[in-house]
Amino acid sequence: MLGVTKAAGIATAWDRYKAQQPQCGFGSTGLCCRICLQGPCRIDPFGNGPQYGVCGADRDTIVARHLVRMMAAGTAAHSEHGRHIALALLHVGEHKLHDYAVHDDEKLHAVAARLGVATEGREQSDIIHELAEVTLGDYQNQDYDKPCHWISSSLPAPRLKKLSDLGLLPHNIDAMVAQSMSRTHMGCDAEPENLILGGLRVALADLNGEMLATELSDVLFGTPKPVASVANLGVLKRNAVNVAVNGHNPLLSEIICNVAADLHDEAVAAGAPEGINIVGVCCTGNELMMRHGVPLATNYLSQELPIATGALEAMIVDVQCVMPSLPRIAACFHTKIITTDNQNKITGATHIEFEEERASEIARQILRVAIDNFKRRDPKRIDIPDEKQEAIVGFSTEGIVAALATVDAADPLKPMVDNIVSGAIQGVVLFAGCNNAKIQQDHNYLTMAKSLAKRNVLVVATGCASGAFAKGGMMTSAATDQYCGEGLRGVLTAIGEAAGLGGPLPPVLHMGACVDNSRAVALVTALANKLGVDISDLPVVASAPEAMSEKAMAIGTWSVAIGLPTHLGTVPPVVGSDVVTGLITDAAKAQLGGYFIVEPDPEKAADSLFDAIQERRAGLGLST
Numbered sequence: 001m002l003g004v005t006k007a008a009g010i011a012t013a014w015d016r017y018k019a020q021q022p023q024c025g026f027g028s029t030g031l032c033c034r035i036c037l038q039g040p041c042r043i044d045p046f047g048n049g050p051q052y053g054v055c056g057a058d059r060d061t062i063v064a065r066h067l068v069r070m071m072a073a074g075t076a077a078h079s080e081h082g083r084h085i086a087l088a089l090l091h092v093g094e095h096k097l098h099d100y101a102v103h104d105d106e107k108l109h110a111v112a113a114r115l116g117v118a119t120e121g122r123e124q125s126d127i128i129h130e131l132a133e134v135t136l137g138d139y140q141n142q143d144y145d146k147p148c149h150w151i152s153s154s155l156p157a158p159r160l161k162k163l164s165d166l167g168l169l170p171h172n173i174d175a176m177v178a179q180s181m182s183r184t185h186m187g188c189d190a191e192p193e194n195l196i197l198g199g200l201r202v203a204l205a206d207l208n209g210e211m212l213a214t215e216l217s218d219v220l221f222g223t224p225k226p227v228a229s230v231a232n233l234g235v236l237k238r239n240a241v242n243v244a245v246n247g248h249n250p251l252l253s254e255i256i257c258n259v260a261a262d263l264h265d266e267a268v269a270a271g272a273p274e275g276i277n278i279v280g281v282c283c284t285g286n287e288l289m290m291r292h293g294v295p296l297a298t299n300y301l302s303q304e305l306p307i308a309t310g311a312l313e314a315m316i317v318d319v320q321c322v323m324p325s326l327p328r329i330a331a332c333f334h335t336k337i338i339t340t341d342n343q344n345k346i347t348g349a350t351h352i353e354f355e356e357e358r359a360s361e362i363a364r365q366i367l368r369v370a371i372d373n374f375k376r377r378d379p380k381r382i383d384i385p386d387e388k389q390e391a392i393v394g395f396s397t398e399g400i401v402a403a404l405a406t407v408d409a410a411d412p413l414k415p416m417v418d419n420i421v422s423g424a425i426q427g428v429v430l431f432a433g434c435n436n437a438k439i440q441q442d443h444n445y446l447t448m449a450k451s452l453a454k455r456n457v458l459v460v461a462t463g464c465a466s467g468a469f470a471k472g473g474m475m476t477s478a479a480t481d482q483y484c485g486e487g488l489r490g491v492l493t494a495i496g497e498a499a500g501l502g503g504p505l506p507p508v509l510h511m512g513a514c515v516d517n518s519r520a521v522a523l524v525t526a527l528a529n530k531l532g533v534d535i536s537d538l539p540v541v542a543s544a545p546e547a548m549s550e551k552a553m554a555i556g557t558w559s560v561a562i563g564l565p566t567h568l569g570t571v572p573p574v575v576g577s578d579v580v581t582g583l584i585t586d587a588a589k590a591q592l593g594g595y596f597i598v599e600p601d602p603e604k605a606a607d608s609l610f611d612a613i614q615e616r617r618a619g620l621g622l623s624t
């Protein structure tokens with residue numbers, strides 16, 4: 001597709017990245033401060049020029065403050081998404097929303113029990129109402145010593161104790177975001193260590209927000225279980241009205257899927273014999289792919305390219321990671337970009353405000369814009385690449401446990417634990433995070449996962465990592481035979497057969513969108529509890545080899561806080577301060593067990609993660 005855009009003289013993210021070179025060295029190292037109007041102040045990294053900003057802030061303060069602000073922004077993003085879902089649940093409980101209902105009563109009961117909401121003999125609407133109120137309490141509690149409900153009912157006891165002893169358990173998501181902004185205001189917290197502790201606390205609030213967003217979405221829309229899907233641009237159809245959903249929040253996209261079938265005849269009447277074809281982009285795409293097998297067109301970095309096929313009638317966007325360039329690209333084709341959230345508009349897009357109270361009606365209105373747009377297609381410009389990759393997806397924690405239960409119904413986690421102990425599975429790596437224009441799209445993911453799978457490391461993935469692996473053919477049974485070491489292949493084959501998947505489990509398990517990193521936490525928590533150890537003892541590591549967003553900084557930081565060695569393949573803006581770099585690596589390891597590993601080279605990064613897994617295995621007295 002880049003050939004198409006190039007021939008048409010259309011600039012994409014890659015062209016804009018090139019035009020940005022060379023990028024500013026002060027910004028890259030974190031040594032530029034724009035926090036007050038006396039700035040911007042820059043610290044000379046080589047020690048020759050100025051070493052203090054106008055106010056006297058030094059390199060360590062400046063780097064730490066900006067890092068904390070990134071974490072706060074990431075936390076705000078996930079937690080707003082979570083609040084949106086929690087409010088929807090509250091309103092379902094109040095019988096105000098007629099287009100939504102509980103789709104997973106079992107999950108509702110499980111979550112309610114965990115959070116201390118009584119269920120015995122109660123109406124479902126009462127349970128969800130109280131569950132929503134308890135959840136919203138995590139945005140409202142003013143007692144600093146009372147930690148948020150979700151996190152404190154979800155992590156293993158030794159980890160909670162450690163975080164509590166260090167004063168890191170968040171009490172209120174909104175307050176944590178506000179405090180992060182407040183302490184990093186000009187003339188406030190200047191001590192790098194104290195700032196980073198604040199950063200850890202806000203990042204743990206991010207985890208709390210992710211947990212509630214994920215699990216309440218499961219209550220409303222169903223908990224994912226393994227399902228077959230397809231990925232890459234070939235999922236667009238010449239003979240259908242193609243509609244892409246892009247962003248993160250499933251509240252709208254779920255309804256779009258529900259009503260698409262109702263409008264089938266209208267699409268046919270408009271000239272599209274195959275009706276409406278919904279495809280996903282980024283994490284909205286992951287949400288629909290996980291729950292319903294909806295095809296995924298692409299992940300973050302190539303989100304402009306579905307437009308260049310000339311066959312996309314509309315791209316409906318909600319929040320986060322939506323490129324503001326989309327309407328400019330769309331103007332060169334017939335595609336309509338439709339924004340739907342009043343806090344997330346883009347110049348040049350059509351805005352159709354989404355309201356949960358009128359969800360189906362608005363979803364139909366939006367789809368009719370797409371149907372009506374079908375006639376504006378230019379048949380001569382249609383160019384859909386013949387690239388399509390099958391993928392088995394939908395491995396929520398419950399989905400994984402259910403697959404394991406086919407091997408041992410009485411004790412589902414036992415086969416996994418036994419295989420980790422025997423060394424057939426050396427460990428587990430969670431791939432999360434984004435694409436980044438600084439890296440060839442998906443390259444680090446595929447390189448690292450292949451390298452680790454060969455060494456018998458089980459891979460789970462979320463967010464744009466999932467998109468990379470789905471497109472890259474790592475979510476098929478065939479990939480297990482092709483890429484896994486003998487031990488891992490044996491285990492995945494046995495489970496796949498027992499679970500009736502018709503072949504081995506794939507080497508990479510799709511756990512969902514970026515908010516669904518909380519699913520991976522649930523999985524490692526279950527493993528830690530089963531073994532009676534802390535998360536920091538497990539041979540489990542995390543990696544964001546193509547990290548880009550502020551959300552990825554928040555996720556990476558809580559991953560460190562819960563005890564995981566966490567790799568970043570892009571260099572965060574911290575290298576201007578040895579003190580801050582030391583805090584998030586060596587000091588974090590000593591205090592929390594988790595720490596950052598920054599390594600742009602994917603082969604070397606895979607080696608470092610494998611070493612970290614071996615260190616953990618040795619710590620547990622397991623064979624290495």
Ligand code: XCC
Nearest residue numbers: 283321433434463464514
């Ligand atoms: Fe965004 Fe979730 Fe990153 Fe992808 S992975 S670029 S945050 S869409 Ni979460």
Ligand code: SF4
Nearest residue numbers: 033036039041053055
């Ligand atoms: Fe400069 Fe200090 Fe203002 Fe930052 S806060 S811009 S270092 S004067």
